[in-house]
Amino acid sequence: xxxxxxxxxxxxxxxxxxxxxxxxxxxxxxxxxxxxxxxxxxxxxxxxxxxxxxxxxxxxxxxxxxxxxxxxxxxxxxxxxxxxxxxxxxxxxxxxxxxxxxxxxxxxxxxxxxxxxxxxxxxxxxxxxxxxxxxxxxxxxxxxxxxxxxxxxxxxxxxxxxxxxxxxxxxxxxxxxxxxxxxxxxxxxxxxxxxxxxxxxxxxxxxxxxxxxxxxxxxxxxxxxxxxxxxxxxxxxxxxxxxxxxxxxxxxxxxxxxxxxxxxxxxxxxxxxxxxxxxxxxxxxxxxxxxxxxxxxxxxxxxxxxxxxxxxxxxxxxxxxxxxxxxxxxxxxxxxxxxxxxxxxxxxxxxxxxxxxxxxxxxxxxxxxxxxxxxxxxxxxxxxxxxxxxxxxxxxxxxxxxxxxxxxxxxxxxxxxxxxxxxxxxxxxxxxxxxxxxxxxxxxxxxxxxxxxxxxxxxxxxxxxxxxxxxxxxxxxxxxxxxxxxxxxxxxxxxxxxxxxxxxxxxxxxxxxxxxxxxxxxxxxxxxxxxxxxxxxxxxxxxxxxxxxxxxxxxxxxxxxxxxxxxxxxxxxxxxxxxxxxxxxxxxxxxxxxxxxxxxx
Numbered sequence: 001x002x003x004x005x006x007x008x009x010x011x012x013x014x015x016x017x018x019x020x021x022x023x024x025x026x027x028x029x030x031x032x033x034x035x036x037x038x039x040x041x042x043x044x045x046x047x048x049x050x051x052x053x054x055x056x057x058x059x060x061x062x063x064x065x066x067x068x069x070x071x072x073x074x075x076x077x078x079x080x081x082x083x084x085x086x087x088x089x090x091x092x093x094x095x096x097x098x099x100x101x102x103x104x105x106x107x108x109x110x111x112x113x114x115x116x117x118x119x120x121x122x123x124x125x126x127x128x129x130x131x132x133x134x135x136x137x138x139x140x141x142x143x144x145x146x147x148x149x150x151x152x153x154x155x156x157x158x159x160x161x162x163x164x165x166x167x168x169x170x171x172x173x174x175x176x177x178x179x180x181x182x183x184x185x186x187x188x189x190x191x192x193x194x195x196x197x198x199x200x201x202x203x204x205x206x207x208x209x210x211x212x213x214x215x216x217x218x219x220x221x222x223x224x225x226x227x228x229x230x231x232x233x234x235x236x237x238x239x240x241x242x243x244x245x246x247x248x249x250x251x252x253x254x255x256x257x258x259x260x261x262x263x264x265x266x267x268x269x270x271x272x273x274x275x276x277x278x279x280x281x282x283x284x285x286x287x288x289x290x291x292x293x294x295x296x297x298x299x300x301x302x303x304x305x306x307x308x309x310x311x312x313x314x315x316x317x318x319x320x321x322x323x324x325x326x327x328x329x330x331x332x333x334x335x336x337x338x339x340x341x342x343x344x345x346x347x348x349x350x351x352x353x354x355x356x357x358x359x360x361x362x363x364x365x366x367x368x369x370x371x372x373x374x375x376x377x378x379x380x381x382x383x384x385x386x387x388x389x390x391x392x393x394x395x396x397x398x399x400x401x402x403x404x405x406x407x408x409x410x411x412x413x414x415x416x417x418x419x420x421x422x423x424x425x426x427x428x429x430x431x432x433x434x435x436x437x438x439x440x441x442x443x444x445x446x447x448x449x450x451x452x453x454x455x456x457x458x459x460x461x462x463x464x465x466x467x468x469x470x471x472x473x474x475x476x477x478x479x480x481x482x483x484x485x486x487x488x489x490x491x492x493x494x495x496x497x498x499x500x501x502x503x504x505x506x507x508x509x510x511x512x513x514x515x516x517x518x519x520x521x522x523x524x525x526x527x528x529x530x531x532x533x534x535x536x537x538x539x540x541x542x543x544x545x546x547x548x549x550x551x552x553x554x555x556x557x558x559x560x561x562x563x564x565x566x567x568x569x570x571x572x573x574x575x576x577x578x579x580x581x582x583x584x585x586x587x588x589x590x591x592x593x594x595x596x597x598x599x600x601x
Contacts, residue, residue: 012135018119018126021142025150026115033157040107041505042158045515048501050160051106053081054090064250070510071500072522073544080261080518082200083248085162089113111157114164118155121145121168125407128175132377133412136419140411144441148404151444163397166204167404169197173211174405177380182225184232187215191236191274198270199244199262202318203391207401210387212237212273214380219281220292227281234277241270257311259318260517265311273303323520329527329560330497330515336397343396349454353447354399358389360440361406364413374412381409403443410441474559475499476552476592482506484590488597491547494526495593496555503550512544530561530570534579537569541581541598549582551594 041051053068063083069076092109093102100108122145129141149155154164176190194211197204219230245267257265276299285291307315322331331337343351365382369375385405392398414437421430439445477499485493485507493509500514500522513519513526522544529540529549541549551573552558562571569579573594578584582596 012138014123014126014130014138017138017142018122021126021146022119022122025146026118029115029150029155029157030111034111037157040158041110042153042156042160044153044159044161045498045501046161046163047110047159048505049079049514049516050081050085050089050162051110052501052504053079054086054093054160055106057083057086057090058093064248068504070504071514071516072510072512072519073525077516077519077522079516080202080258081162082262084196084199084244085165089160107158110160114155114157114159117164117168118149121149121155121164121171124168124171124175128171128178128408129411131175131178131180132374132408133415137411137415140414141407144407144411145404147442147444148407152400154400162200163203163400165200166197167400169193169200170204170207170401171404173197173208174381174384174408177211177214177384178377178408180377182218182222182229184228187229187233188236190215191233191238192240195237195240195244195270198241198266199248202260202262202266203397205266206387206391207384208270210383212277214383216277216296218376218380219277220296221289223287223289223292230281231278234274234279234281237274238271238278241267241274257314259311259314265314268310269303269307272306276303319517322517323524325527326517326520326523329557329564330523331517333556333560334515336395338396340393340396349450350447352450353443354396355389355392355402356446357406357410357441357443358385358392358399358402361385361402361409362389364409368409368413378409381405385409399443406441410437414438414441474552474554474556476550476555476589477502478591480590481550481593481595484585484595485509485548485550488548488585492545493548493550494529494541494544494546495550496552496557497523497526498555498557499550499552499593509548512546527561530558531565531568533567534569534572534577538579538581542600547598548585549596549598551596552592553594554592 041047049068052070056068057063066079066081066083067076068079071077089109092112093105096105096108099105122142125145126138126142130138133140153159154161154167172193173190176186176193179186190211194208198208215230215233219226241262245262248262249267253263255264257263259265280292280295280299285295319331338346340351340355343354362382362385365378365385368378369382385402388398388402388405392402414434417430417434417437421427421434424430475496475498482502485503488509490508491510492512493503493507494512495503497513497515500511503509503511504514511522513523515523525540525544529537529544529546532540551570553562553574558570561568562574565571572579573582573596578596581599583599585595585597588594
């Protein structure tokens with residue numbers, strides 16, 4: 001029996017439907033993940049470093065001070081993350097600390113946070129589904145979205161990394177841009193969400209640029225009937241990015257241009273673009289499409305000229321200035337930074353899981369546009385998908401965005417096939433098409449198939465499409481390591497970069513190296529320590545003030561250093577040749593680490 005309220009069936013109402021799907025997937029995540037969890041904080045380096053950053057904020061570090069003083073060389077490392085994500089996590093920890101010990105409060109907050117963010121994703125996802133296809137599509141997008149969330153490590157309990165927030169904001173932007181009624185409120189929300197996406201992390205700049213292109217093209221095409229929506233988007237984008245800039249950037253850095261976070265470059269260009277759209281949509285122009293496109297072209301040229309004048313370095317790869325040694329020994333080994341070409345070469349069995357659904361959605365959008373089916377909706381989705389897929393082709397981490405956006409056009413296609421199959425129940429071809437389309441719309445299905453073909457059933461894992469470096473094979477570290485390090489006087493620890501965040505979290509020491517591009521000095525010093533001959537390595541150790549060295553023979557980066565320089569310090573330690581300035585802290589490895597105290601004259 002259908003449950004009905006005064007406003008209609010519950011199954012057709014957005015709020016209760018979203019809550020049902022969200023509660024179901026949240027309970028499943030908690031029941032399946034928590035009993036086997038050995039740590040309530042995510043294993044990814046970014047989850048750990050975010051916790052450290054929040055601890056510093058709660059410990060009294062200034063809101064505007066983004067320096068991580070216990071990372072890198074003596075002056076520390078200026079992080080490029082946003083306090084806008086630190087704040088709610090800090091508030092959760094502070095709240096739970098009223099009832100429990102701080103370590104448990106941190107764990108509970110880390111468990112709750114990604115579940116709350118997933119709710120913020122489900123709301124716009126369901127809204128977008130209902131807007132583009134009605135009640136059936138609403139349920140389809142939430143169903144496929146639930147699978148996406150459950151199989152995505154960014155939403156698992158313990159995930160403090162900011163990418164889940166970016167995914168939620170990207171879906172808010174998308175849901176607002178597919179409003180068939182062009183409501184001002186929708187485009188105002190889209191402008192605010194776009195600004196927040198940039199403020200949270202610069203990775204979303206291409207997506208936001210694509211969203212802006214969609215809005216300006218809609219205005220150029222529709223004219224006066226769309227002017228209100230365009231003005232709302234432009235004004236709210238400008239106001240929101242201004243608020244985020246002045247709320248998170250310290251005054252002494254107002255004029256600094258950086259390309260990996262919200263700085264004067266991205267702020268000024270975004271604000272200029274939003275204000276320019278507001279002005280254009282407000283002008284009493286003749287309602288002629290050709291004139292609007294001409295003015296839009298002129299505005300685009302002017303904005304590009306402003307970009308070349310204000311932030312020319314941000315028009316290219318933000319990691320272009322990375323030291324070649326770091327590119328070779330660190331960046332090329334980061335799984336989430338691999339290109340589609342590298343994926344096809346190194347792990348071809350996962351290529352389908354990462355890229356097939358996005359490509360499928362792009363083809364569906366093109367076909368729907370050619371067939372004149374919901375043309376404007378599919379054009380908007382196509383533009384957003386193309387940009388996200390292009391980013392994903394460069395770095396595989398972008399596939400989470402293209403796979404998320406793919407849910408909308410593919411769910412709409414599934415809904416249409418379902419209608420045709422129900423109308424012609426004697427047609428087995430339609431039933432088969434329905435089943436195949438549903439399966440082909442789920443990234444993890446492609447990933448599972450790829451793994452089954454290559455390695456068999458035993459290799460399948462729920463996190464099969466994880467692109468983070470958590471738990472990379474060969475890494476060392478554990479309670480024995482941290483206990484031994486905490487027994488040493490506070491100092492500087494030289495270790496593989498993948499252990500740096502944990503050292504900062506679990507000990508009182510400063511970690512020389514951790515996998516963050518702004519810590520080039522610390523990472524390069526650690527690499528040179530491992531590559532230099534034992535006598536020469538001491539100069540790097542003394543220069544960086546290193547007090548202890550943790551050697552993990554099985555660490556992937558360390559293995560590359562040993563292979564590259566058989567006469568280097570790490571190769572010597574692997575052979576058991578210990579130079580006189582290093583004194584073992586224990587007689588054997590602790591959690592895989594050999595810990596050496598630096599002995600000075």
